[in-house]
Amino acid sequence: MLRSMYSGISGMKNFQTKLDVIGNNIANVNTFGFKKGRVTFKDTMNQMVAGASAASENRGGKNPMQVGLGSTLATIDTIHTGASLQTTGRALDLGIDGDGYFVVKQGNAEFYSRAGNFYLDDDGNLVNGDGLKVQAYKVDSKTNLPTNQYGDVAVNVNAVLPATATGDISITENLSANATDGSIFTQQIKIVDDAGKEHKIDVHFEKSTTADTWNVYINADPAANPKPTADTTIAFDPATGIPTTTPTSFAFTPIATGTAAPAAPLIPGWTGATALNLNFKDLTQVDGATTAIVSPDGNTEGSLESFNIGSMGEINGVYSNGQVNTLGVLALAKFSNSSGLQKAGNNLFQASINSGTPNVGIPGSGRGTIAPGSLEMSNVDLSEEFTEMIVTQRGFQANTRIITTSDEILQELVNLKR
Known part of the structure; x- marks a missing residue:
């Protein structure tokens, strides 16, 4: 009893x-x-009342007799299944579609969360509702690719992107192999001089009378009278359609108005003597339409107008000069045993000795993707x-x-x- x-x-x-x-x-x-x-x-x-006995020649075996002494807790589990995403339309509301946790820091203490209602503080740092700083991978300024280091990410709404002079002009896509001799294809581009000023120039492609050859004129109309001399000539292999000209690039130095003879390529107001490298190694000559694309680098000065966060965690700054720069890429952590995470309150988790070491990386690389303008709801089923x-x-x-x-x-x- x-x-x-x-x-x-x-x-x-x-x-x-x-x-x-x-x-x-x-x-x-x-x-x-x-x-x-x-x-x-x-x-x-x-409690053992009677133990088990084995069968003998004259008698069968007996099972043990035991009286249980009640029950106890086996586990209190945290169920880390994903929940529905609620659309909010707010740019800084982020949900995770798949595996992973946002990484936030307070000093040297690192926490993890699925709640993506983030804000900007007075220094432009991306933080959660309690002021913990959201972690993101830094981006290499030259390659615009994420590095291996992650830390605090700040969005400076007063940032100014400095002007960069044009140095490389890539020419891609196709020049039609069916074009008639003398036909001209023109594309206007914008290039930036050393003073940060933008200039419009025309790049003309003229089908030469020589087979599988095109003449290139820069800011000089090949239909003018007298006809100017071509700046360079590109020859193609008729079988493969790839350039046979070596090298597949040439340097062009713009000249400001009044600094050279009228036959020179003049650009009014041009400042600087940096040569522009025109690269046409990715240009082809095959059947079909002429779709050549001339893409210069460089940009004028621009101020940050807005920013957005993409599905792969990239924080993109949009500048007034049309440039889009990646300011950082959000870091996501995943664990070998998510159920081993320890609740720290305030929608936060901490790693424990049984959760495994956090494996931090960018979204999409074995982790979930980001759903901008959404928040993950509770996975409680009433x-x-x-x-x-x-x-x-x-x-x-x-x-x-x-x-x-x-x-x-x-x-x-x-x-x-x-």
Whole structure:
């Protein structure tokens, strides 16, 4: 009887703990990025009444006889399944579609979160609602690719992108192999001089009378009278359509108005003597339309007008000169055992000795992608929680009946003496 009473007490304690977890789940049904909890039970030790015996020649074996002594908690799990994404339309609201956690820092302490409601502080740092700084990979200014180092990311709304002089002009796509001799294809481009001034020039491609050869004129009309001399000539292999001219690039030095003879390529107001490298190694001559694209580098000075965050975590700054620069790439962490993460409150998790070392990288590389303008909802299912609440309540009531019944039997024993 005493054993049944203590079994009932253990059951009541366990169901109370389960009810606590259910209550916490329901309380966080609308908490962004929240991961629900789950309680499982196991039986405790069993008191041996009689052990098992083996079968003999004249008698069969007997099973052990044991009396259980109640139940205890087995686990309190955190369920890290993904939840639905709620569209908010806010640029700094970010959801993770797939595996991974945002990395945020407070000093040297690193935390992880699925709640992506971020903000900018007065220094332009990207932070969460409690001011913890969101971590992102730095971007190489030359290659515009993420480096291996991640840290705080700041968006300076007053940033000014300095002017960069044009140095390389790439010519790609195709010049039609069916073009007639003397036909001209023209594309106007904008180039920037050493003073940061923008100039428009025309690049003309003229089909030469020589087979599989094109003449290139820069800021000089090949249809003029008298006809100017071509700046360079490109020859193609008729079988493969790739350039046979060696080298496949040439240097062109713009000349300002009044500094050379009229036959020279004049650009009014040009400043600087830096040669422009025209590279046509990726240009072809095959059947079809002429689709040559002339793409110069360089840019004028521009101020930051806006920024956005892409699906691969790239934070793009849009400048008034039309340039788009990547300011950083958000870092995502994933763990070999997500259930081993320790809740730290405020929608944050911490690594534990059983979660594994955080594997931090950019989105998409074995991790989820970013859903801009969305927030991940709580993964709590109210119908499931209320069902579990009913089962827990009935289990608690059943265990109280064990205690009251045991108490009644003990009362009968006490009354035997009367």
